[in-house]
Amino acid sequence: MKNLTLLFILCSFFACAQETNTSELKEESPIVYLPKETDVMPVFDGCVLYPTVQENVNCFSAQMNNKFIEIFNSKFDHTKLPKGVVKITYVIGKEGKLKEIKGQGAEELIPYALEVFDEINKDIIYQPAIKNGIPVDVKFSMPFRLQ
Known part of the structure; x- marks a missing residue:
């Protein structure tokens, strides 16, 4: 159960990080x-x-x-x-x-x-x-x- 929770937290973190990077690229690339x-x-x-x-x-x-x-x-x-x-x-x-x-x-x-x-x-x-x-x-x- 601990491993499943840790896996869920790591996946959530990477999903959020990808969203932020994508929006930053759009703003910096006119x-x-x-x-x-x-x-x-x-x-x-x-x-x-x-x-x-x-x-x-x-x-x-x-x-x-x-x-x-x-x-x-x-x-x-x-x-x-x-x-x-x-x-x-x-x-x-x-x-x-x-x-x-x-x-x-x-x-x-x-x-x-x-x-x-x-x-x-x-x-x-x-x-x-x-x-x-x-x-x-x-x-x-x-x-x-x-x-």
Whole structure:
């Protein structure tokens, strides 16, 4: 009888532990979409909502590039920095702010590029992307050639 009770307690414990782990995984794993997977792209300050995804991507890329260059040139003397390409990946969150900002490429330039993105994030709140009528997180990746 003692063995049966112990077995019952152990089974109950493992059943509860599995439930907790499953719910924790769901909360920690938000879905991040690509721009073409959304119904409505995030809108960058200075862009309007265009009828096609490609027009929205083009405007977004152009505005982001212009803002990057503007801030980079105002903060740093590019003539004293090494040259190279930095690819920045980031997520525009459903709250309209940048997050998960990461850089790769020319290692010595990544800190400068990340600093510029921090400044961009202070200045701009995006209209978030929409999927099925709900704001969602969207992942972007952009290369920047620093010369």
